[in-house]
Amino acid sequence: MQTTATSAFRKTAETFMAGAKTLPQRYFVSPEIFAKEQRIIFSTQWVYVGHQSQITKPGDYFTAEVAGESLIVLRDKGGELHSFYNVCRHRGTRLREDQNGHLSAIQCPYHAWTYGLDGRLIGAPHMDDVPGFDKRTIRCTRSTWRYRKDSSS
Numbered sequence: 743m744q745t746t747a748t749s750a751f752r753k754t755a756e757t758f759m760a761g762a763k764t765l766p767q768r769y770f771v772s773p774e775i776f777a778k779e780q781r782i783i784f785s786t787q788w789v790y791v792g793h794q795s796q797i798t799k800p801g802d803y804f805t806a807e808v809a810g811e812s813l814i815v816l817r818d819k820g821g822e823l824h825s826f827y828n829v830c831r832h833r834g835t836r837l838r839e840d841q842n843g844h845l846s847a848i849q850c851p852y853h854a855w856t857y858g859l860d861g862r863l864i865g866a867p868h869m870d871d872v873p874g875f876d877k878r879t880i881r882c883t884r885s886t887w888r889y890r891k892d893s894s895s
């Protein structure tokens with residue numbers, strides 16, 4: 743049996759159904775509905791933020807925002823992908839303001855705490871004399887972001 747290929751695209755006028763309505767305006771402007779969407783959808787479901795082909799070399803990164811949180815997605819020196827909250831563990835400064843680039847390490851612009859590409863804190867100026875401070879115990883906070891490997895990527 744031979745079938746005929748049909749276009750997946752259909753003009754709006756062709757799909758209009760009598761009695762159909764658009765969503766009420768509140769679904770587009772309500773902070774409460776937006777917060778509910780973030781909590782129920784964007785914080786619990788897969789959200790595409792980018793493709794691994796955007797960060798092919800060690801040190802390549804891009805930033806993305808998901809559910810109001812800024813993330814930094816990067817490839818470490820071993821080629822592994824990581825995603826961290828784009829926030830310094832010291833005082834919460836945004837680590838990267840730009841959208842993409844290349845790094846050998848992540849350095850906070852405020853007090854220069856420096857993180858390796860795997861998220862470990864590798865430098866914290868003037869902190870060596872602080873009692874109890876052990877930079878080995880501090881790292882960028884991993885986001886709950888996960889990446890999906892498949893053969894088509």
Ligand code: FES
Nearest residue numbers: 830832833850853
């Ligand atoms: S806030 Fe980042 S080093 Fe102080």
